[in-house]
Amino acid sequence: MSTHSGPRVAVVVVAAGSGTRLGAELPKAFVRLDGPTLLERSLYAVRGMRHAADAVLVVPAGRVEEASAIAVAVFGRPVSVVPGGATRQQSVAAGLAALADDVEVVLVHDAARALTPSRLFDAVVAAVAETGHGVIPGLPVSDTIKRVAADGTVHETVDRSALAAVQTPQGFPRDQLLAAYAAATTDETDDAGLIAAAGFAVTVVPGEALAFKITTPHDLQRAHDLIAPPSQPTTLPRIGLGTDTHAFDPSAELWLAGLHWPDEPGLSGHSDGDAACHAIVDALLGAAGLGDIGGIFGTGDPRFAGAHGEVFLTESRRLVEAAGLHIGNVSVQIIGQRPKFAPRRREAEELLSGILGAPVSIAATTTDGLGFTGRSEGIAVFATALLR
Numbered sequence: 001m002s003t004h005s006g007p008r009v010a011v012v013v014v015a016a017g018s019g020t021r022l023g024a025e026l027p028k029a030f031v032r033l034d035g036p037t038l039l040e041r042s043l044y045a046v047r048g049m050r051h052a053a054d055a056v057l058v059v060p061a062g063r064v065e066e067a068s069a070i071a072v073a074v075f076g077r078p079v080s081v082v083p084g085g086a087t088r089q090q091s092v093a094a095g096l097a098a099l100a101d102d103v104e105v106v107l108v109h110d111a112a113r114a115l116t117p118s119r120l121f122d123a124v125v126a127a128v129a130e131t132g133h134g135v136i137p138g139l140p141v142s143d144t145i146k147r148v149a150a151d152g153t154v155h156e157t158v159d160r161s162a163l164a165a166v167q168t169p170q171g172f173p174r175d176q177l178l179a180a181y182a183a184a185t186t187d188e189t190d191d192a193g194l195i196a197a198a199g200f201a202v203t204v205v206p207g208e209a210l211a212f213k214i215t216t217p218h219d220l221q222r223a224h225d226l227i228a229p230p231s232q233p234t235t236l237p238r239i240g241l242g243t244d245t246h247a248f249d250p251s252a253e254l255w256l257a258g259l260h261w262p263d264e265p266g267l268s269g270h271s272d273g274d275a276a277c278h279a280i281v282d283a284l285l286g287a288a289g290l291g292d293i294g295g296i297f298g299t300g301d302p303r304f305a306g307a308h309g310e311v312f313l314t315e316s317r318r319l320v321e322a323a324g325l326h327i328g329n330v331s332v333q334i335i336g337q338r339p340k341f342a343p344r345r346r347e348a349e350e351l352l353s354g355i356l357g358a359p360v361s362i363a364a365t366t367t368d369g370l371g372f373t374g375r376s377e378g379i380a381v382f383a384t385a386l387l388r
């Protein structure tokens with residue numbers, strides 16, 4: 001919420017440059033940055049100040065009407081809009097000529113510093129009111145600075161501890177700024193340069209990284225990168241691991257990987273003992289964070305007594321999809337001496353892929369006679385599932 005207590009403040013927004021280094025078809029301040037133009041974005045910052053301020057816009061001669069309409073849209077009232085000059089200094093001078101009589105503190109701001117936060121304007125106003133002299137935002141220089149001749153010869157390293165890279169808005173007591181401009185004999189690149197030339201004091205206050213000047217296409221891209229909404233968080237796939245082991249039970253029929261295997265010893269279990277399907281269920285439920293097979297299909301539930309793998313897989317798929325996930329693929333490794341799996345691999349893969357609506361691949365191996373699988377006491381299965 002802006003306030004009128006304290007000095008009457010005006011912000012002169014200079015936007016009359018051509019933007020040669022940006023190389024756009026439009027004058028730089030009228031180039032859009034993710035919607036609004038650089039000029040509009042600078043005006044938003046002025047509008048956002050806590051300390052109420054007038055705005056004076058300085059724009060290319062042919063764009064006064066357009067800029068006036070922009071200002072009305074931003075501020076909800078007309079503001080002074082004047083044509084600029086051939087240099088920045090001339091443009092600022094044109095803006096100063098349009099100040100209201102009772103303005104006490106003037107901030108001069110480059111429209112090209114389009115992401116400058118409102119708080120920097122307020123900090124400059126507060127510092128000018130406190131010190132009674134010019135205040136400019138600046139940042140320490142982080143690169144080593146060399147004084148270099150036109151032919152590239154390095155003459156010396158400049159002591160960077162004594163340097164500041166200065167920004168805008170630069171703020172001044174109105175009378176000092178007008179006096180400095182009236183006395184100007186040189187064309188300075190900033191207003192503090194004229195103030196100093198006129199013998200007035202200037203103090204640097206901490207600048208803001210966001211107040212960088214959009215000068216080149218790289219700067220415009222940087223500004224875009226800073227304000228672009230973060231891309232949707234990547235939805236990482238979820239993986240799950242399941243394993244199941246069943247002992248052989250010669251009195252039972254063998255069901256494995258959804259297939260019936262006549263003439264093979266079966267696997268013991270509450271259901272049909274299909275360790276491959278059960279491992280897949282755990283992999284799916286685990287990947288989805290839905291618990292495990294025992295929690296969903298309890299052995300105490302008579303509906304699952306003797307149930308075939310298709311029942312478990314179909315329900316697991318439904319639960320996974322109800323959780324907003326989709327099965328990417330499933331990979332299964334069967335470990336056991338028997339049955340000889342390879343001849344029916346394709347049949348099993350097609351069956352399970354159809355049930356799950358996603359590719360299921362199945363490998364089988366023995367353990368060189370080692371362990372319970374090697375001794376043909378049972379079968380172990382590992383499965384991994386990837387969910388999207």
Ligand SMILES: Nc1ccn([C@@H]2O[C@H](COP(=O)(O)OP(=O)(O)OP(=O)(O)O)[C@@H](O)[C@H]2O)c(=O)n1
Nearest residue numbers: 014015016017018019020021086087091111112
């Ligand atoms: N005759 C000018 C020159 C510059 N500016 C303004 O001064 C600010 C800082 O200038 P700069 O970034 O150098 O802009 P341009 O002069 O437009 O850029 P270039 O030097 O690349 O042409 C900009 O907001 C620019 O619009 C201005 O109002 N009038």
Ligand SMILES: C[C@](O)(CO)[C@H](O)COP(=O)(O)O
Nearest residue numbers: 088110166167168189190213
């Ligand atoms: C005023 C200024 O933005 C302060 O850093 C700078 O001096 C403008 O210089 P330019 O030569 O117009 O880019």
